[in-house]
Amino acid sequence: MLSGIGISPGIVLGKAKIKKENNIQIIRESIKDINAEIDRFHEAIECSKRQIKEVRDKTLAEIGEEEARIFDAHELILEDVTFTDQVINKIKNCLINSESAIKEVSNDFITIFNNMNDVYMKEKASDIKDVSERVIYNLLGIEQCDFNSMTEEVIVVSKDLTPSDTASFNKDKVLGFITELGGKTSHTAILARTLEIPAVTGINDLLQKIEDGDFLIIDGNSGQVIVNPNNKVIREYEKKKSEYEKQLLVYKKYKDKKTVSKDGINVELVANIGMPSDIKSVLNNGAEGIGLYRTEFLFMERDKLPTEEEQFQAYKEVVEKMDNKPVVLRTIDIGGDKEVPYLGLPAEMNPFLGYRAIRMCLDRQDIFRTQLRALLRASSYGNLKIMFPMISNIDEIQEAKKILEEIKVDFKNNEILFNENIEIGMMIEIPSAAIMSDVFAKEVNFFSIGSNDLIQYTVAVDRGNDKIANLYDEFNPAVLRLIDTIIKNAHKEGIWVGMCGEAASNSELIPILLAMGLDEFSMNASFLLQARYLISQLSVNDIKQELPQILQMKKGKQIQNFISKITNIKNFKRDMEDYYD
Ligand SMILES: C=C(OP(=O)(O)O)C(=O)O
Numbered sequence: 001m002l003s004g005i006g007i008s009p010g011i012v013l014g015k016a017k018i019k020k021e022n023n024i025q026i027i028r029e030s031i032k033d034i035n036a037e038i039d040r041f042h043e044a045i046e047c048s049k050r051q052i053k054e055v056r057d058k059t060l061a062e063i064g065e066e067e068a069r070i071f072d073a074h075e076l077i078l079e080d081v082t083f084t085d086q087v088i089n090k091i092k093n094c095l096i097n098s099e100s101a102i103k104e105v106s107n108d109f110i111t112i113f114n115n116m117n118d119v120y121m122k123e124k125a126s127d128i129k130d131v132s133e134r135v136i137y138n139l140l141g142i143e144q145c146d147f148n149s150m151t152e153e154v155i156v157v158s159k160d161l162t163p164s165d166t167a168s169f170n171k172d173k174v175l176g177f178i179t180e181l182g183g184k185t186s187h188t189a190i191l192a193r194t195l196e197i198p199a200v201t202g203i204n205d206l207l208q209k210i211e212d213g214d215f216l217i218i219d220g221n222s223g224q225v226i227v228n229p230n231n232k233v234i235r236e237y238e239k240k241k242s243e244y245e246k247q248l249l250v251y252k253k254y255k256d257k258k259t260v261s262k263d264g265i266n267v268e269l270v271a272n273i274g275m276p277s278d279i280k281s282v283l284n285n286g287a288e289g290i291g292l293y294r295t296e297f298l299f300m301e302r303d304k305l306p307t308e309e310e311q312f313q314a315y316k317e318v319v320e321k322m323d324n325k326p327v328v329l330r331t332i333d334i335g336g337d338k339e340v341p342y343l344g345l346p347a348e349m350n351p352f353l354g355y356r357a358i359r360m361c362l363d364r365q366d367i368f369r370t371q372l373r374a375l376l377r378a379s380s381y382g383n384l385k386i387m388f389p390m391i392s393n394i395d396e397i398q399e400a401k402k403i404l405e406e407i408k409v410d411f412k413n414n415e416i417l418f419n420e421n422i423e424i425g426m427m428i429e430i431p432s433a434a435i436m437s438d439v440f441a442k443e444v445n446f447f448s449i450g451s452n453d454l455i456q457y458t459v460a461v462d463r464g465n466d467k468i469a470n471l472y473d474e475f476n477p478a479v480l481r482l483i484d485t486i487i488k489n490a491h492k493e494g495i496w497v498g499m500c501g502e503a504a505s506n507s508e509l510i511p512i513l514l515a516m517g518l519d520e521f522s523m524n525a526s527f528l529l530q531a532r533y534l535i536s537q538l539s540v541n542d543i544k545q546e547l548p549q550i551l552q553m554k555k556g557k558q559i560q561n562f563i564s565k566i567t568n569i570k571n572f573k574r575d576m577e578d579y580y581d
C-alpha cells in the first residue's frame with residue numbers, strides 16, 4: 001500500500017503502464033553557423049505551436065473552454081520575446097546548439113518561479129517546463145509518448161505528467177494515473193478532475209515501487225495506491241468502487257433540483273468563488289447562485305492594482321455567466337494571510353487583528369472607490385449584491401454605505417447605468433458584530449456569517465495554526481450560540497442570513513444551521529450536490545425540537561455526537577470527507 005495525495009476522486013483497478021522518462025542527454029555542442037541554428041530553433045518553435053494548437057483544439061472539443069486556455073498560455077510562452085530572445089542571444093553569444101540554449105534559459109525561469117513560493121508561479125514554472133521539453137523533443141526529432149493511441153486499458157504511472165500529457169489521454173483507455181510530482185491545484189490535477197479520471201500524486205520513488213504490468217488499485221478519494229493486491233482486497237475495492245459510483249449518481253440527480261428538506265423547508269444553496277474561471281464548476285454542480293465572490297484574488301498574483309475597467313470586466317463576466325442568479329460580491333479582504341506585496345503594507349505583529357479588509361478600504365479610499373465604481377457598473381448586468389467584510393463597529397458599515405451612496409449620486413449625475421436597488425450586506429465574522437447583530441440588522445439587507453473568522457476570533461485560535469487546530473471547533477457551544485443569536489436578530493428585522501465560511505458545508509453542522517433557520521448556505525462547489533442531497537434527507541422541524549437542548553450542551557463533541565445520533569448522518573460525513581477533502 002502506497003500513500004499519496006488524492007487529486008481526482010474515484011476508484012479504479014487496472015494494469016500499470018509506466019511512462020518512461022525520456023532520459024534525453026542534451027549535449028552542449030558548439031555551432032559555427034549561427035543563422036542556420038537560429039532557423040532550426042524557429043522551425044522547432046513553429047512545429048511546437050502547431051502541436052499545441054492541436055492539443056488545444058482537442059481539449060476545447062472534448063473537455064472545455066477553461067481547460068483549453070491552459071494551452072493558450074503555452075502558446076503565449078512560445079510567443080513571449082523575453083523567452084525566445086534570451087534563447088537566441090544564448091545561441092549567438094555562447095555559440096551553442098538550440099537544445100542547450102533552451103534548457104539553460106528555461107531552467108533559469110523555472111528556478112525563479114519555483115523560488116517565489118507561490119502556487120500560481122509554480123504552475124507557471126511547470127508550464128515552461130512542459131513547453132520547453134516539447135521544443136527540445138522537436139529539435140531532437142523524438143516522438144512524444146502518445147496517450148491517445150493506447151490500445152488497452154491502463155493506469156499510467158509516471159514521475160510527472162504535463163497538462164499536455166493529461167489532455168491527450170484517451171479517456172476510454174487511461175483509467176487513472178499516479179505520479180510522484182504534482183499538487184492538488186496543478187493544471188494536471190484540474191484536467192484530471194474535469195476528465196473524471198481518478199488520480200493520486202506525491203508518492204516518492206514511485207518508479208522504483210511499480211513495474212509495467214503490475215495490478216493496481218487507485219483510490220483517488222483517500223490518496224491510496226495498492227500494488228498487486230490479493231483477491232480479497234480486489235473484491236473489497238470493487239465493492240467500494242460500485243458504492244461510490246452509485247452514490248455519485250444519486251448526487252448528480254440533485255443538480256437541477258431545488259434545495260428542500262424532507263419536511264418542505266426551502267433554503268438557498270450557493271457557491272464560493274475566487275475568480276470568474278470558477279463559474280464552470282459552480283454551474284456544473286447546480287449552484288443556485290454565488291454566496292461569496294472573494295474579489296481580493298483579482299488583486300493578488302500581479303504587480304499593480306487592477307484598473308476600474310479590468311475589475312468591471314471580471315465582475316460583469318461573473319454576473320453574466322450566472323444569468324440572473326444572485327451573486328454576492330464581497331469587497332476586497334486584503335490583509336491577514338492574503339498579502340498583496342505591491343501595496344507595500346508594513347509587516348504587523350498580528351495581521352489577523354490588523355490592517356485588513358474594510359479597515360484598509362476606509363483608509364485607502366482610492367482603492368475602495370475604484371472597486372465600488374466597477375461593481376456598481378457590473379450591477380446593471382445581472383443580480384449583483386454587495387457585501388462588506390470584517391465589519392466590527394457601526395461606524396464602518398455606515399461609512400462604507402455613505403461612500404457607496406456618493407458614487408451612486410455621481411453615476412446618476414453622469415447617467416452611468418447601475419442597479420439602484422442593489423442589496424447591501426455585511427459579513428458577520430467578528431464577535432462584536434455578532435453580539436450587536438440586532439443593531440447591524442437595521443443597516444443592511446442581509447448578513448453572511450463568516451464562520452472561518454468568527455470561530456478564530458471567538459475562541460482566539462489562529463485559523464491556520466496546525467498546533468492548535470484541535471481548539472478550532474465549529475461545534476464550540478460559544479460559536480453556536482453566537483450563530484443562533486445572529487440568525488434570530490436578522491429574522492427579527494426581516495432580513496435574510498447566510499453562511500459562507502467552511503462550516504456551511506459541514507454535514508453535521510448543516511442540520512443545526514437548518515434548525516436555527518439559516519436561509520442560505522454558501523460553499524465550495526464540490527460540496528454542493530452532497531449538501532443538497534443531505535438536506536433532502538433531513539426533517540428540519542424534528543431537529544428544531546432539539547435545538548434548545550443542543551444550545552444548553554457544554555461541549556462541542558457532545559453536540560456532534562448528539563446530532564449524528566438523531567440524524568444518522570455519520571456515514572454521510574465520512575463520504576463527504578473521503579471524496580472531496
Ligand atoms: C468566508 C470567510 O471569509 P475568508 O475566509 O475569506 O476570511 C470567513 O471568514 O468565514
Ligand SMILES: [Mg+2]
Pocket residue numbers: 429450452453
Ligand atoms: Mg473572513
